[in-house]
Amino acid sequence: MLHDIWFLLIAVLWIGYFVLEGFDFGLGILLPFLGRNDKERRVLINAIGPVWDGNEVWVLVAGGATFAAFPHWYATLFSGFYLALFLILVALIIRGVAFEYRSKRDNPTWRLAWDWAIFIGSAVPALLWGVAFGNIVGGVPIDANKEFTGNLLTLLNPYGLLAGVVTFSLFVTHGAAYIALKTEGDIRARANRVFLGAGLVAAVAAVVFLGWTQASSFIPGSAAVSVLAALALVGALGANLLKREGWAFIGSAATIGLAVVALFLHLYPNVMPSSTNPAFSLTVSNASSTDLTLQIMTVVAVVFTPIVLLYQGWTYWIFRKRVSAARIPDGAN
Amino acid sequence: MDALDLARWQFGITTVYHFLFVPLTISLTFIVAGFQTAWFRTGNDKYLKATRFYGELMLINFAMGVVTGIVQEFQFGMNWSDYSRYVGDIFGAPLAIEGLLAFFLESTFLGLWIFGWDKLSKKLHLATIWIVAVGTAISAYIILAANAWMQQPVGSTINQAAGRAELKDFPAVLTNPTVLFAFPHVIAGAFMTGGAFVLAVAVWRLVKRPDEDHAPFRTAAKVGAVALLVGGLFVVASGDQLGKHIGVDQPMKLAAAENLRTTQTGAPFSVVTLWGPDGKQIFSLEIPDVLSILATNNPNGTVQGIDNLQAQYVAQYGAGDYTPVVPVTFWSFRLMIGAGTLAAFAALWFLWRMRRGRAPGRGAIAIAVLLPFLPLAANSFAWIFTEMGRQPWIVYGQQLTSQGVSPSVGTLEVLITVVGFTVLYGGLAVIEMGLLLKKIKGEVPGTAAAAGADSDDKPMTFAY
Numbered sequence: 177m178l179h180d181i182w183f184l185l186i187a188v189l190w191i192g193y194f195v196l197e198g199f200d201f202g203l204g205i206l207l208p209f210l211g212r213n214d215k216e217r218r219v220l221i222n223a224i225g226p227v228w229d230g231n232e233v234w235v236l237v238a239g240g241a242t243f244a245a246f247p248h249w250y251a252t253l254f255s256g257f258y259l260a261l262f263l264i265l266v267a268l269i270i271r272g273v274a275f276e277y278r279s280k281r282d283n284p285t286w287r288l289a290w291d292w293a294i295f296i297g298s299a300v301p302a303l304l305w306g307v308a309f310g311n312i313v314g315g316v317p318i319d320a321n322k323e324f325t326g327n328l329l330t331l332l333n334p335y336g337l338l339a340g341v342v343t344f345s346l347f348v349t350h351g352a353a354y355i356a357l358k359t360e361g362d363i364r365a366r367a368n369r370v371f372l373g374a375g376l377v378a379a380v381a382a383v384v385f386l387g388w389t390q391a392s393s394f395i396p397g398s399a400a401v402s403v404l405a406a407l408a409l410v411g412a413l414g415a416n417l418l419k420r421e422g423w424a425f426i427g428s429a430a431t432i433g434l435a436v437v438a439l440f441l442h443l444y445p446n447v448m449p450s451s452t453n454p455a456f457s458l459t460v461s462n463a464s465s466t467d468l469t470l471q472i473m474t475v476v477a478v479v480f481t482p483i484v485l486l487y488q489g490w491t492y493w494i495f496r497k498r499v500s501a502a503r504i505p506d507g508a509n
Numbered sequence: 510m511d512a513l514d515l516a517r518w519q520f521g522i523t524t525v526y527h528f529l530f531v532p533l534t535i536s537l538t539f540i541v542a543g544f545q546t547a548w549f550r551t552g553n554d555k556y557l558k559a560t561r562f563y564g565e566l567m568l569i570n571f572a573m574g575v576v577t578g579i580v581q582e583f584q585f586g587m588n589w590s591d592y593s594r595y596v597g598d599i600f601g602a603p604l605a606i607e608g609l610l611a612f613f614l615e616s617t618f619l620g621l622w623i624f625g626w627d628k629l630s631k632k633l634h635l636a637t638i639w640i641v642a643v644g645t646a647i648s649a650y651i652i653l654a655a656n657a658w659m660q661q662p663v664g665s666t667i668n669q670a671a672g673r674a675e676l677k678d679f680p681a682v683l684t685n686p687t688v689l690f691a692f693p694h695v696i697a698g699a700f701m702t703g704g705a706f707v708l709a710v711a712v713w714r715l716v717k718r719p720d721e722d723h724a725p726f727r728t729a730a731k732v733g734a735v736a737l738l739v740g741g742l743f744v745v746a747s748g749d750q751l752g753k754h755i756g757v758d759q760p761m762k763l764a765a766a767e768n769l770r771t772t773q774t775g776a777p778f779s780v781v782t783l784w785g786p787d788g789k790q791i792f793s794l795e796i797p798d799v800l801s802i803l804a805t806n807n808p809n810g811t812v813q814g815i816d817n818l819q820a821q822y823v824a825q826y827g828a829g830d831y832t833p834v835v836p837v838t839f840w841s842f843r844l845m846i847g848a849g850t851l852a853a854f855a856a857l858w859f860l861w862r863m864r865r866g867r868a869p870g871r872g873a874i875a876i877a878v879l880l881p882f883l884p885l886a887a888n889s890f891a892w893i894f895t896e897m898g899r900q901p902w903i904v905y906g907q908q909l910t911s912q913g914v915s916p917s918v919g920t921l922e923v924l925i926t927v928v929g930f931t932v933l934y935g936g937l938a939v940i941e942m943g944l945l946l947k948k949i950k951g952e953v954p955g956t957a958a959a960a961g962a963d964s965d966d967k968p969m970t971f972a973y
Contacts (some may be wrong), residue, residue, distance in 0.1 A: 262587070
């Protein structure tokens with residue numbers, strides 16, 4: 177019972193992470209292309225300036241919560257997907273530093289280098305988180321001792337890679353929606369055009385991926401939510417055509433959230449299915465902590481998650497204004 | 510080197526590196542919050558200048574602490590999966606709680622502080638930096654409680670069938686005697702670090718920028734020196750308590766720190782011991798009875814020796830080597846004390862030299878340049894001592910470090926990540942130092958915008 181709640185809570189944390197960091201990954205990927213000069217790039221970066229770090233904390237909490245609630249899941253996943261996680265870590269490190277350091281020198285070469293660091297630091301996790309989730313859901317070789325027995329190449333299978341394309345294109349779409357919502361003038365118009373293109377790619381990739389997922393084993397609840405996710409994306413594209421930027425953003429956010437729900441519903445009650453032998457799969461019961469730990473964690477989560485949501489929401493309210501090139505100061509800051 | 514050794518090197522490198530930034534971040538946040546409070550209360554411009562100037566240095570440093578912290582969170586699962594399986598029921602909870610309670614606070618309110626100068630009222634804006642500061646302290650407490658459980662596994666039982674430790678008493682984990690002693694020690698050390706940094710930078714400005722307004726930096730120098738000095742006093746007091754606790758809880762660590770081979774009453778304190786390359790002791794300078802006084806407050810107190818403890822542990826846990834690497838433990842302990850003491854004396858020296866409005870003088874520059882590195886070195890040696898001194902255990906008395914490593918991760922994989930992180934961290938250190946120096950030498954950031962309200966046509970007060 178409690179471990180089911182924690183399966184749900186971990187899904188909530190990943191939804192929070194992908195919906196929030198999803199748009200700042202997307203923005204980072206679009207940065208060198210949408211921002212045509214230094215001022216425009218600073219507009220883009222400042223659109224997520226006050227919030228990207230808070231968005232990133234969702235993955236730290238998701239990792240910590242997995243460690244606390246499902247130690248075997250954490251241990252098998254993190255040691256198994258070793259090099260993929262290393263690449264994600266390197267990307268997140270250079271990305272975080274890049275945001276903070278980029279505009280601290282008034283030097284075009286310095287700034288260009290950090291712009292590409294932001295691009296790589298956003299593109300690599302946007303792709304690899306998808307590959308990781310595709311492999312979690314699709315199953316990887318796990319032996320009787322709960323140990324992963326594959327290597328990096330095991331993860332680079334067609335299903336996993338397709339999942340990477342889905343997250344990458346969804347995040348680009350979501351990032352474009354955010355840019356359209358938070359900027360003014362030319363960039364805003366360009367972002368709206370990118371949204372349409374990226375959204376169409378994401379729609380195709382997502383439909384194939386979610387269809388493949390259901391074809392491999394049909395789970396009615398998961399299939400139903402997959403359909404909702406697809407509808408949300410169609411709605412987002414429609415909203416974009418009608419120039420309703422707020423609804424387009426809500427649509428891309430809902431698509432990402434619902435896609436995560438569909439995957440977790442497909443996964444349950446497994447947390448990491450074994451492709452070696454279904455009997456070796458990690459499940460919510462054989463991977464979990466004791467009830468006492470889960471009880472304590474539940475109380476902490478129930479008390480503090482709403483507080484976090486409140487003050488994070490408040491931050492978005494404080495910085496609700498669009499960012500314009502006219503308001504970016506000159507020189508280094 | 511096998512995967513185990515490499516994984517240990519990786520943990521050592523990434524943790525020591527992470528902890529270069531952590532104490533500086535904790536104390537700088539509090540000190541900057543203090544400057545801003547003084548400005549809020551008095552309206553005196555010098556405090557605002559100090560807030561903006563040191564705030565910028567704090568942010569450059571904060572970024573490094575944040576990004577290197579992500580590695581710490583993932584590393585347990587990546588390199589130490591069997592450890593994670595064994596301790597997850599207890600050790601995972603503090604990590605998750607640290608994220609939920611502290612990281613969200615720090616990151617969100619830091620964003621508000623950075624970008625909120627003209628969007629929040631002065632009072633609310635001041636509150637954001639204090640919330641960040643409190644967040645850093647909460648974070649420090651929780652992660653030290655997690656580390657304390659590895660040093661002294663309280664509030665839990667061993668479930669042999671499940672092959673893991675299981676939580677029995679969470680409040681006991683959070684009030685572990687080790688964390689109660691270690692937290693004040695770490696926080697006091699953090700204030701030494703930030704104090705030394707603030708003082709050194711202020712002295713540099715006072716000497717090298719004779720034409721600028723000196724008021725902010727005279728104040729900063731005083732604040733930094735007092736933080737360093739008071740931090741030093743608390744480090745000594747808390748360190749004495751922590752040392753006595755280690756003597757009871759981890760007698761082998763104390764014995765190794767002092768190179769005490771046999772159990773003695775009236776044990777001597779060795780000031781210097783030298784080992785040859787073969788590990789044989791070749792020289793030792795000892796003061797009689799002092800170790801017994803330090804460990805037990807009694808010159809005739811009994812302190813257990815390495816050889817006796819080794820024999821006792823073989824009887825208790827089975828055949829094996831339960832002795833840490835003595836020269837490393839011995840010297841890291843002394844270098845910690847030496848570097849910290851030097852830094853505290855430097856604070857006294859600066860306070861005396863700058864008494865009643867005197868200029869520090871050009872001769873002070875060399876010391877000011879070296880000063881920030883002393884507490885940083887002391888912090889690093891302190892953790893090397895703490896963690897090397899409890900080897901071979903990863904969970905004291907329960908799990909050996911060799912039993913905690915990931916079985917599914919190969920030597921080549923760990924080698925790739927060790928080299929990768931080391932190269933990346935090295936590069937970032939160069940970039941960070943360059944940027945700190947640029948900002949230390951550069952203009953004090955503008956203070957005009959901090960006063961006015963936000964409007965649509967003027968440039969943002971702060972932008973990336």
